[in-house]
Amino acid sequence: xxxxxxxxxxxxxxxxxxxxxxxxxxxxxxxxxxxxxxxxxxxxxxxxxxxxxxxxxxxxxxxxxxxxxxxxxxxxxxxxxxxxxxxxxxxxxxxxxxxxxxxxxxxxxxxxxxxxxxxxxxxxxxxxxxxxxxxxxxxxxxxxxxxxxxxxxxxxxxxxxxxxxxxxxxxxxxxxxxxxxxxxxxxxxxxxxxxxxxxxxxxxxxxxxxxxxx
Ligand SMILES: Cc1cc2nc3c(=O)[nH]c(=O)nc-3n(C[C@H](O)[C@H](O)[C@H](O)COP(=O)(O)O)c2cc1C
Numbered sequence: 264x265x266x267x268x269x270x271x272x273x274x275x276x277x278x279x280x281x282x283x284x285x286x287x288x289x290x291x292x293x294x295x296x297x298x299x300x301x302x303x304x305x306x307x308x309x310x311x312x313x314x315x316x317x318x319x320x321x322x323x324x325x326x327x328x329x330x331x332x333x334x335x336x337x338x339x340x341x342x343x344x345x346x347x348x349x350x351x352x353x354x355x356x357x358x359x360x361x362x363x364x365x366x367x368x369x370x371x372x373x374x375x376x377x378x379x380x381x382x383x384x385x386x387x388x389x390x391x392x393x394x395x396x397x398x399x400x401x402x403x404x405x406x407x408x409x410x411x412x413x414x415x416x417x418x419x420x421x422x423x424x425x426x427x428x429x430x431x432x433x434x435x436x437x438x439x440x441x442x443x444x445x446x447x448x449x450x451x452x453x454x455x456x457x458x459x460x461x462x463x464x465x466x467x468x469x470x471x472x473x474x475x476x477x
Pocket of ligand 1 (some may be wrong): 272273279280357405406
């Protein structure tokens with residue numbers, strides 16, 4: 264089992280979303296015996312924006328030369344897509360920023376949602392070409408965005424579900440710690456709720472995804 268974890272908070276491993284993602288990774292690891300899972304961490308906050316060649320390639324009818332594909336954001340994109348393809352399970356650790364994904368996660372999305380590589384264009388619209396595999400999303404937010412206490416819109420979970428579906432990843436499960444700005448007691452309660460949900464979740468082995476890994 265290969266777990267790819269994408270860390271999106273500017274606070275990195277000190278972040279609440281990373282903390283929650285670690286609970287997920289621990290549960291995933293505990294759910295599967297030997298051989299032990301491998302966890303690869305990717306720091307999305309360190310990714311550069313896509314560049315000029317990348318933008319030109321994505322709006323052209325065919326891919327550019329091997330030389331252009333091998334440099335800059337196109338090379339980076341190829342490596343990020345390889346990492347996705349080699350993962351049996353994906354964990355995304357992300358805060359909510361301004362009601363949606365942080366810019367670091369958007370940069371990763373821009374690199375991996377790529378025509379002719381992870382989706383194709385059909386008369387019916389974009390169709391994902393990646394083999395499906397479980398994606399677990401660990402979200403942290405200062406206020407609530409779900410349930411009766413929500414006082415803000417949620418452009419994060421519907422967006423992420425849609426954009427991951429665009430490349431073929433439809434098996435997406437969200438876990439949240441909401442209200443981190445509401446003080447220690449509220450934070451403890453939010454963490455406990457999230458951990459109870461993780462404990463109750465049935466994590467299943469993904470034999471199909473395992474067989475697809477290079
Ligand atoms: C630029 C920025 C924008 C934010 N926007 C929101 C928001 O729209 N809604 C919200 O509930 N919290 C918002 N927050 C608060 C974070 O979501 C909250 O502090 C979260 O717990 C951070 O998680 P992390 O420790 O994983 O980075 C924002 C924080 C930052 C830095």
